[in-house]
Amino acid sequence: MKNEQLYAMRHSLAHITAAAVKRLWPEAKFGVGPVVENGFYYDIDLGERKISEANFAKIEKTMRGIIEYGDDFERFEMPIDQAIDWAKENNQPYKEELLNDLKRSGTTIAKDLDVSELGLATDGDAAVENVSFYKNGIFTDLCRGPHVANTKDVGVFKLLRVAGAYWRGNENNPQMQRLYGVAFATQEELDQYLENLEQAKLRDHRKLGKELDLYTTSQLVGAGLPMFTPRGTVLRDVLAQYSNQLRQARGFEKVWTPHITKTSLYEASGHWDKFGDELFLVASQETDDKMALKPMNCPHHTQIFASRPRSYKDMPVRYLETTTDYRDEKTGELGGLNRVRSLTQDDSHVFCRHDQIEEEINGLLASVKELYGTLGMKLRVRLSYRDSGDGYLGDNELWESAQSQLKSAVIANDLEYFEQDGEAAFYGPKIDFMATDAIGREHQLATAQLDFVQPGRFGLQYTDAESNPQTPVMIHCALLGSIERFLSVFIEHTAGWFPVWAAPEQVRILTINDTVMDYVEEIKTILSDVALDKPVKFNEVRFTTDDRNESLGKKIREAAQWKIPVQLIVGPKDQEAREVSVRTQSGEGKIALSQLSEYLRGL
Numbered sequence: 001m002k003n004e005q006l007y008a009m010r011h012s013l014a015h016i017t018a019a020a021v022k023r024l025w026p027e028a029k030f031g032v033g034p035v036v037e038n039g040f041y042y043d044i045d046l047g048e049r050k051i052s053e054a055n056f057a058k059i060e061k062t063m064r065g066i067i068e069y070g071d072d073f074e075r076f077e078m079p080i081d082q083a084i085d086w087a088k089e090n091n092q093p094y095k096e097e098l099l100n101d102l103k104r105s106g107t108t109i110a111k112d113l114d115v116s117e118l119g120l121a122t123d124g125d126a127a128v129e130n131v132s133f134y135k136n137g138i139f140t141d142l143c144r145g146p147h148v149a150n151t152k153d154v155g156v157f158k159l160l161r162v163a164g165a166y167w168r169g170n171e172n173n174p175q176m177q178r179l180y181g182v183a184f185a186t187q188e189e190l191d192q193y194l195e196n197l198e199q200a201k202l203r204d205h206r207k208l209g210k211e212l213d214l215y216t217t218s219q220l221v222g223a224g225l226p227m228f229t230p231r232g233t234v235l236r237d238v239l240a241q242y243s244n245q246l247r248q249a250r251g252f253e254k255v256w257t258p259h260i261t262k263t264s265l266y267e268a269s270g271h272w273d274k275f276g277d278e279l280f281l282v283a284s285q286e287t288d289d290k291m292a293l294k295p296m297n298c299p300h301h302t303q304i305f306a307s308r309p310r311s312y313k314d315m316p317v318r319y320l321e322t323t324t325d326y327r328d329e330k331t332g333e334l335g336g337l338n339r340v341r342s343l344t345q346d347d348s349h350v351f352c353r354h355d356q357i358e359e360e361i362n363g364l365l366a367s368v369k370e371l372y373g374t375l376g377m378k379l380r381v382r383l384s385y386r387d388s389g390d391g392y393l394g395d396n397e398l399w400e401s402a403q404s405q406l407k408s409a410v411i412a413n414d415l416e417y418f419e420q421d422g423e424a425a426f427y428g429p430k431i432d433f434m435a436t437d438a439i440g441r442e443h444q445l446a447t448a449q450l451d452f453v454q455p456g457r458f459g460l461q462y463t464d465a466e467s468n469p470q471t472p473v474m475i476h477c478a479l480l481g482s483i484e485r486f487l488s489v490f491i492e493h494t495a496g497w498f499p500v501w502a503a504p505e506q507v508r509i510l511t512i513n514d515t516v517m518d519y520v521e522e523i524k525t526i527l528s529d530v531a532l533d534k535p536v537k538f539n540e541v542r543f544t545t546d547d548r549n550e551s552l553g554k555k556i557r558e559a560a561q562w563k564i565p566v567q568l569i570v571g572p573k574d575q576e577a578r579e580v581s582v583r584t585q586s587g588e589g590k591i592a593l594s595q596l597s598e599y600l601r602g603l
Contacts, residue, residue, distance in 0.1 A: 014040035019139035020062035039182035073147040102128040205491035224334040224341035231504035257300035293326035310462035316352035337488040350475040384423030384430040394453040427453035437493040449476040507543035512571035519575040
């Protein structure tokens with residue numbers, strides 16, 4: 001099905017939702033009802049009455065009655081003043097506010113809402129003279145469309161949840177109830193989506209993070225500041241080590257920078273004007289210096305590059321630093337590991353000549369492909385360009401050149417891609433890698449960014465073959481991105497069943513009774529001597545022993561609850577046969593003790 005048709009179906013269902021709510025509660029006042037990913041929502045004001053999930057069946061029944069009756073969606077227009085009168089007569093103050101904004105200036109609404117979601121068109125700064133409405137049955141709504149021809153053409157749907165939402169996103173405005181639904185062309189697609197939602201609940205990283213003892217939070221420490229347990233720290237370190245290995249194999253060298261800096265560094269880079277309100281400010285008791293906790297690392301790395309003279313022969317210069325940055329995110333947007341105030345980045349910066357850009361980008365693309373291939377996550381690329389806004393630094397010609405080179409590199413690497421304006425960094429275009437998890441959700445994780453701006457702002461130079469000063473190009477790249485955010489995705493992608501190389505506890509030895517303890521010691525010695533090198537190099541296996549005086553069944557259940565990827569069961573018969581019983585997610589079997597090392601290396 002074409003996206004345009006599915007969009008019209010979902011848009012129509014938003015109107016049908018409002019019509020049903022109006023039929024059930026005639027006092028309802030409506031805000032906006034746009035299409036969103038996989039469905040729609042409508043913002044509703046019912047005064048003191050609260051919609052709950054207990055009301056969903058009644059609303060859905062009313063919606064189905066509207067759908068089955070089969071009214072056409074009829075479009076008509078009104079002059080703006082007549083439309084304002086309509087809103088007043090129908091006690092729709094939110095629609096009246098939007099219409100008054102459109103009457104004054106067509107772009108007013110765009111400052112705080114997506115006009116396309118309102119279904120209202122604007123033309124530059126010109127005030128709107130006429131607006132369009134759609135009518136289905138006795139329900140009329142302000143809208144530009146599109147809609148399906150008849151209510152019977154909307155496909156299948158389900159109401160999912162209701163949440164609070166401030167009118168026009170402003171906390172000083174009234175709080176409305178945002179009623180969400182999902183919609184698809186077929187029942188099969190809807191069933192699959194709902195199944196994925198159930199899977200998502202089971203895989204929720206906040207739930208698994210607690211059950212698997214990976215991280216914790218504390219009100220005394222603060223919101224958005226997670227702390228990692230020993231098990232969670234192993235997972236973090238393993239993933240960071242893999243990222244480091246991939247980059248070091250391509251010539252990146254580790255650097256280290258402090259966690260606080262003078263704010264003048266970010267004023268010079270341009271970050272202060274763009275992100276100054278997201279910085280944690282630090283006061284010194286010794287000097288008058290204005291300081292901040294670092295929110296990113298690129299300005300620091302420019303200063304390492306600038307610390308000594310550079311020749312064209314030295315280029316490229318490649319730095320990597322896996323370090324924690326700090327951003328003063330709004331408390332209402334914080335959640336689990338997905339949005340935090342302390343984020344650890346596997347950050348990389350390349351300083352290179354213009355003729356080296358293609359090779360460097362290709363190397364970074366290869367590293368990203370290898371990492372996500374190992375993780376079993378399909379990738380596609382979003383080429384993030386600037387739009388016509390004025391929030392970008394640098395010359396337009398440099399931007400055009402940068403965007404063209406990134407696109408050429410992606411095409412040369414045979415990567416699936418799409419282009420999107422308005423998603424660039426303020427200093428340059430980006431390659432954003434979109435990774436698909438095990439239940440089909442797409443996440444933006446890794447990124448590579450071309451920067452012609454910051455090197456110039458910092459006056460970075462190298463000398464060319466004729467001893468003339470030249471400005472290098474700067475390439476930003478992170479393979480994992482924010483490790484905290486990556487972990488939120490990785491935990492849910494694996495459902496906590498991490499691959500053996502990444503698991504905090506790779507092997508657990510389960511004893512049947514205490515007569516096999518000498519044999520267990522032999523197994524421990526083998527495990528301690530096994531060196532794993534794919535994909536991350538380790539000197540020994542991470543293992544524990546469960547030799548409690550408990551039933552084997554209980555030990556197996558607990559090992560499964562902890563999602564231990566390899567369980568070695570040891571009893572008297574195993575000792576006599578010089579073998580071990582192995583349990584993994586893929587099944588059970590017996591392995592000779594002499595083959596245990598080779599078996600583990602092959603996992």
